[in-house]
Amino acid sequence: MVTVQDLSKSFKTKKQMKQVLDHISFTAQPGNIYGLLGPNGAGKTTTLRLIATLLKPDSGTVTVDGSDTVTHSRAVRDKIGLLTGEMRLSGNLSPRETLRFFGQLNHMDRKAVDERIASLSSYFGMDDYLDRPIDRLSSGMKQKISLAVSIIHDPKIIMFDEPTSNLDILAVKTVIDFLFDERRQGKTIILSTHILSEAEKLCDTVGILLDGQLVVQGSIPSLLEQYHTPRLEDIFFELARERGLTT
Amino acid sequence: MSILQQKELLSDALIIFTKEMRNIFKDKRTVFSLFILPLFLIPVLFIGIESMSSLQQQKAEQTRYTLQILNNPDPRFTDIISQLLSWQAVETPGEDTLIIEFPETYTPGVPAEISIRYDSTSSASSYAARTITRAVEQYDDVLATLTLKASGLDLEVLYTLTPKLIDTAPPQAQGTQFLAMMLPYLILIYTFAGAMGVGMDTTAGEKERGSLAILLVNQVSRTSIALGKVLFALSVGIISSFMTFAGMLIAFSVTGGFFSEQTQFSGFSIPSLLTLLITLMCTSMLAASLIVLLGSLAKSVKEAAGYITPVYIIVVVMGVLTMNLDAATQPLLFLIPFANSVFLMKSAIIGDVSALPLVLTVGSLSLIIAVLITLTSRLYNSEKILEGAAS
Ligand SMILES: Nc1ncnc2c1ncn2[C@@H]1O[C@H](COP(=O)(O)OP(=O)(O)O)[C@@H](O)[C@H]1O
Ligand SMILES: [Mg+2]
Numbered sequence: 001m002v003t004v005q006d007l008s009k010s011f012k013t014k015k016q017m018k019q020v021l022d023h024i025s026f027t028a029q030p031g032n033i034y035g036l037l038g039p040n041g042a043g044k045t046t047t048l049r050l051i052a053t054l055l056k057p058d059s060g061t062v063t064v065d066g067s068d069t070v071t072h073s074r075a076v077r078d079k080i081g082l083l084t085g086e087m088r089l090s091g092n093l094s095p096r097e098t099l100r101f102f103g104q105l106n107h108m109d110r111k112a113v114d115e116r117i118a119s120l121s122s123y124f125g126m127d128d129y130l131d132r133p134i135d136r137l138s139s140g141m142k143q144k145i146s147l148a149v150s151i152i153h154d155p156k157i158i159m160f161d162e163p164t165s166n167l168d169i170l171a172v173k174t175v176i177d178f179l180f181d182e183r184r185q186g187k188t189i190i191l192s193t194h195i196l197s198e199a200e201k202l203c204d205t206v207g208i209l210l211d212g213q214l215v216v217q218g219s220i221p222s223l224l225e226q227y228h229t230p231r232l233e234d235i236f237f238e239l240a241r242e243r244g245l246t247t
Numbered sequence: 248m249s250i251l252q253q254k255e256l257l258s259d260a261l262i263i264f265t266k267e268m269r270n271i272f273k274d275k276r277t278v279f280s281l282f283i284l285p286l287f288l289i290p291v292l293f294i295g296i297e298s299m300s301s302l303q304q305q306k307a308e309q310t311r312y313t314l315q316i317l318n319n320p321d322p323r324f325t326d327i328i329s330q331l332l333s334w335q336a337v338e339t340p341g342e343d344t345l346i347i348e349f350p351e352t353y354t355p356g357v358p359a360e361i362s363i364r365y366d367s368t369s370s371a372s373s374y375a376a377r378t379i380t381r382a383v384e385q386y387d388d389v390l391a392t393l394t395l396k397a398s399g400l401d402l403e404v405l406y407t408l409t410p411k412l413i414d415t416a417p418p419q420a421q422g423t424q425f426l427a428m429m430l431p432y433l434i435l436i437y438t439f440a441g442a443m444g445v446g447m448d449t450t451a452g453e454k455e456r457g458s459l460a461i462l463l464v465n466q467v468s469r470t471s472i473a474l475g476k477v478l479f480a481l482s483v484g485i486i487s488s489f490m491t492f493a494g495m496l497i498a499f500s501v502t503g504g505f506f507s508e509q510t511q512f513s514g515f516s517i518p519s520l521l522t523l524l525i526t527l528m529c530t531s532m533l534a535a536s537l538i539v540l541l542g543s544l545a546k547s548v549k550e551a552a553g554y555i556t557p558v559y560i561i562v563v564v565m566g567v568l569t570m571n572l573d574a575a576t577q578p579l580l581f582l583i584p585f586a587n588s589v590f591l592m593k594s595a596i597i598g599d600v601s602a603l604p605l606v607l608t609v610g611s612l613s614l615i616i617a618v619l620i621t622l623t624s625r626l627y628n629s630e631k632i633l634e635g636a637a638s
Contacts, residue, residue: 052464055630074466082464086457092273093266101266105259105465133273150461 001188002028002051002157007060009046020046023060024214026207028190030156033183035203036192037236039245042209044192048159051190052082064157078106081155085165087146094131095121095145099152106153113152120148124174143171147178158182160191164198176202196233206232208239215239256474259467263475264482267449271483281441281487289433289494290501307374313337314379318349323389327382332375345375356390431592432566434491434527435585439559441487442535446480450542451551460633473543473627477620480539484531492527515595522595522605529612530588534562536619543626546635565589581607584615 009021021043028034036044049055051062053073061068067075089098096117103113121127124144129137134145151158160179164172179202183189193199199206200220207217216223216239220232227235240246248256271277312334316325328334337344346364353359361383365376392402453459463469515523538555545551562585569589581587587608594600626632 049460049633052460054460054463054633077464077466080464082461084457084460087461088456089458090456091270093270097266097269101262102461102465104262105462105467107466153465 001030001065002034002190003061003063004047004051005061005063007047007050007062008058009043009050009055010058020212021050022212024207024209024212025060026214026217028157028188028205030188031183031186032204033179033189033191033202035199035206036190036209037194037196037199037206037232038192038209039194039240042194043212044194044209045161047209048082048161048190048192051159052080053077078153079155080157080159081150081153083146083150083158083160083163085160085162085167089134089142089145089149092133092135094133095126095137095141095148096130098134098145099148102149102152108153116152116154117148120152124148124178139168140171140174143167144174147175151182155187157188157190160189162193163191164193164195196231196236200232208236210240210243210245215243256468256471259471260474260478262467263472264478267445267476267479268482271445277444281444281483282490285437285487285491285494286497287494289491290498293498294501303370304374307371309333310371310375311335312371312375313341313344314347314375315340315344316347316349318351318353319347320349320353321355321386324382324386327385327389328379331378331382334375343369343372345372345379347379356394428593430492430495430596431569431589433495434488434592435530435562435566435589437491438484438488438527438531439534439538439562442480442484442531442538443555443559445483446535446538447542447545447548447551447555449476449479450539451545451548452542454545454635455547463633469627469632470624473539473624474620476543477536477539477623481532481535484535485528488527488531489524492523516598518600519595519598522600523592525605525609526588526591526595529609529616530585532616533584533588533612533619536616536623540619540623540626543623543632578603578607582611584612587611 010019366372541554542551
């Protein structure tokens with residue numbers, strides 16, 4: 001479970017401070033996919049980075065399975081796996097070597113890593129190319145390795161920033177199947193996206209982030225009912241219009 | 248920090264280091280260009296330069312030159328030229344014609360200026376001009392002899408002194424001028440170039456590929472990650488600078504020293520060799536830690552190249568500027584990064600090693616390297632490192 005409470009964050013840009021997140025609060029439950037929706041620059045990546053202990057909050061707190069991200073950042077990192085759709089693996093190492101490397105970074109012992117690699121490899125069907133240099137693999141194969149890399153330590157919480165950006169349609173299917181399987185296993189999943197149809201298909205709960213504010217959140221069916229519309233898109237554009245972000 | 252934590256810091260840094268090194272050594276092309284190429288590129292370069300210059304010399308000697316000699320009243324002068332140079336006279340000067348002009352009213356024995364027009368951009372023309380200058384001097388001797396004879400004297404009585412050059416440099420240093428000039432320069436360039444590619448890739452490249460954030464979300468501290476990356480870049484720098492050094496040594500044993508007639512390069516003494524190796528280490532460590540810091544500040548490889556290239560150019564220019572300088576006698580010069588390495592390498596090659604310059608260089612470079620590594624590790628520990636990193 002991830003609990004975000006009254007979280008604010010600003011960045012110093014040339015001379016002025018820019019408020020990127022403005023007192024946002026939400027909870028992501030186990031066995032549930034929480035979608036952070038918002039246009040580019042809304043603050044989605046920043047939110048995920050705050051949860052991942054990569055950034056420190058200005059105010060507010062984030063707890064991951066009971067551990068505070070500031071005071072117990074190491075414990076938090078042990079529980080989460082972070083993925084981004086933008087990640088491009090490259091290099092001459094094989095998937096196996098790459099996975100072992102990330103296993104080491106997570107302080108797993110060699111035996112545990114190798115067992116985990118075997119199970120991930122059979123899950124993603126990577127056995128055929130597990131020992132080939134990554135640079136010679138197709139983008140779909142690389143995507144599977146990226147997924148495997150971020151969950152090498154079998155985290156309870158999976159965060160995925162723009163999971164399907166830059167992906168071909170076959171890789172998208174791999175990602176979606178993977179997320180549903182993880183949800184079935186009771187993992188807490190948070191993903192960010194600016195593609196509303198994707199959110200509709202994948203998420204149980206969504207929060208709409210506009211200009212650093214979480215303007216509405218709830219389960220998709222309840223939101224659709226509340227706004228009397230069959231499509232998430234309509235809610236999104238109405239909210240954006242109210243804030244003068246679109247016409 | 249407890250000893251246990253320090254141990255973990257280091258062993259974690261080694262995880263990063265090992266992975267990066269493996270990645271490099273798996274790529275045959277990178278291994279070749281960083282580590283193997285200098286071993287024979289430099290010898291080939293040397294052999295090329297040497298044969299080129301001896302070829303040019305040969306060509307200059309064999310060329311038949313066209314000369315226009317104006318106002319020359321004395322056939323003895325043209326005879327002297329003929330002994331030194333193959334030539335023919337022309338009435339109207341062509342492009343390659345050298346023009347030798349005596350004053351219109353010239354009478355042998357009267358002081359006068361003789362102008363020789365040549366083209367300094369042509370090595371053949373320059374060679375001819377030098378030879379003609381020699382001919383003029385010889386002709387002057389002939390005239391002097393005649394003048395003296397007229398008063399019953401011999402030219403030989405005027406020449407009471409005969410200079411004889413004796414090289415007092417230690418036998419090892421003899422003929423090392425060229426090595427002393429070129430080696431530090433080449434090493435500086437190669438070290439920088441070697442560390443630059445990998446240093447930018449492991450920092451700015453990591454951001455560009457969107458994998459930096461993933462690298463930071465695990466049990467390894469950011470300090471370890473920074474250290475691992477610095478360690479990696481500086482190891483590559485050290486290896487490629489050692490290979491450059493080895494390439495130079497091979498070049499010297501293949502060509503028998505440079506410009507072989509006076510040069511017989513006979514190897515380095517132990518102190519010289521040690522000084523060279525220590526300097527190489529320090530220089531490549533400095534280059535690598537500087538590159539990693541600048542690369543980490545950049546958001547993309549392109550931006551990193553924008554930061555690092557000017558530094559590289561400054562270093563190269565410094566190499567060129569100091570190429571002809573003698574090893575510094577001013578101890579303070581050994582506090583200037585990169586220049587100190589050049590001076591130190593030079594004096595080591597010449598065989599003139601002493602403790603103070605070495606201590607000053609190693610001391611000041613260690614300090615700078617420590618500062619650079621600390622800054623890099625600070626940067627990795629700050630939120631700034633993710634600024635502009637893809638997702
Ligand atoms: N390190 C940073 N320094 C300054 N501004 C930043 C930094 N990171 C993000 N921002 C700004 O914060 C805003 C939100 O960014 P981000 O969280 O990446 O949005 P999203 O992922 O929703 O597109 C953007 O305007 C971005 O320019
Ligand atoms: Mg984003």
